[in-house]
Structure formats: C-alpha cells, structure tokens
Amino acid sequence: MVLLAxxxxxxxxxxxxxxxxxxxxxxxQVQAAxxxxxxxxxxxxxxxxxxxVPRWVTIKANRVNVRHMPGLEHPILWTYVKAxxxxxxxxxxxxxxxxxxxxxxxxxxxxxxxxxxxxxxxxGRVNQxxxxxxxADARTIAYAAPGLVAKVVSCAGTWCVISSRGYEGYVERSHxxxxxxxxxxx
Numbered sequence: 380m381v382l383l384a385x386x387x388x389x390x391x392x393x394x395x396x397x398x399x400x401x402x403x404x405x406x407x408q409v410q411a412a413x414x415x416x417x418x419x420x421x422x423x424x425x426x427x428x429x430x431x432v433p434r435w436v437t438i439k440a441n442r443v444n445v446r447h448m449p450g451l452e453h454p455i456l457w458t459y460v461k462a463x464x465x466x467x468x469x470x471x472x473x474x475x476x477x478x479x480x481x482x483x484x485x486x487x488x489x490x491x492x493x494x495x496x497x498x499x500x501x502x503g504r505v506n507q508x509x510x511x512x513x514x515a516d517a518r519t520i521a522y523a524a525p526g527l528v529a530k531v532v533s534c535a536g537t538w539c540v541i542s543s544r545g546y547e548g549y550v551e552r553s554h555x556x557x558x559x560x561x562x563x564x565x
Contacts (some may be wrong), residue, residue, distance in 0.1 A: 410418070416481045428471060436556050437480075438464040440493040445486035449475030463528050465498045465557035481556045482502035499541060501527040501558035509548035520548040533565045535559050 443459040449472045474490045481500060501507055506522035513536070518559035523529065529543035538549045539558060552558060 389499060392395050433479075434499055435465060435467055435500045435559075436493045437475075437496055438462055438466060439492050443488055443492045445478070445488055445519055447486065449473070449487045449534075453487070457484075461528070463498050465500055465528070466493070468493070487521045497531045497557065498528050499531045499539065499555040501517045501525055501529070501554060502556050503554050506552050507554045509541070509546055509550060517549065521546045523550060531555070531557060535563045 386563050405446075438459045439462060441460060444455045445457050445459065447456055458522060465478075466478040466480050468476045469479050469485065469488075472487075476490050476493060477487050478487060479485045481502065490496070492534050500553045501523045503525050506524050508519040509521045509523050510517040511520050523543070525540070529541040529544060532540040532542055532547065534540075534552060537550050537552050539555055541550055541555070552560070
C-alpha cells in the first residue's frame, strides 16, 4: 500500500509494502525524498493588456452603454451618444474596461467600444483661445468653446496643441480633459 505524506509543507510517499517485503518491521519506509510542493499561481481576476492604467482613450461609437459592473447582464447606467468623447481607463477586467469621464462618473464598457486615439475636451465656463504659439500673449487663431472635443496633437509643459474643424493651435493644458498634468508627447 502507498500513502501520500505531507510533512512540513513537503510531499513524498510512504510504502508499507516495502517494509514487509524487506523482512523489516511494521513501520513504513520512506521510498522517495521529500520535495517541495511547486507553488501554483492563481491568475488574478483582472487581466491586464500590458498597457498602462490609467490611460486615455475615446468612445468609438455614437451609442455606447456604460454598465454598473462588467458583463451584459448588469444594468446600464447611461449611454454615451457622441463618438470621440475622451475617457480615462482606470481598470481592466478581461474584455471590459472601467472608465471615468469628465465629471468623475465611473462605469464599465466593452473594450471594443473604445478607441486608442487621443482626443481632449475643452473644460471651464468660458471660451478658450486657440493660440498660434505656446505663450499667453500669442495671436488668437480661434476660440474653443467648453465641451468642444478636439484631437490632441502634442503636449509639452503647460501647453497642448489641439486640432478641430480645420483649426490647429495651442491651449493651456489646465483647460483640457484628456491629458495628464505632467504628460509630454508628440
């Protein structure tokens, strides 16, 4: 007869037949050296894509449902109705992404409903000047109204270049939703 033995976190087996066949006593003999049990890694419930979290993306379709939890069986909290709206991914769960919008509202959407292209939204209560250079006394090209969604071209320091409706120029970063405070890119 063979018994599996676990001693102090290590496994081995013990044979009572080996002792009897060797003419020995009734005490079992250890047939194999005890070896450490291999650690098994349990995958976490959140499956990362390998991309950084948080990160900025945009809403892909004109109608995107936001749910309370990841899964089609969970209730819809609201529906985005404008493609291109910037949101921030704050968590991932398989093919679902937890997002946060300009108002700090959070919910879950299918990953397929998000686009990796970067847009920003102009914030505040007054129109923001779109300037031809990255300084406050530069020439104003146009004005960007609060809520305007624009493509973000680049950011450096306190300024970002945005493009919308045929206009491209500099806007102060502090008036944009869709970029991190210290983020720089071209």
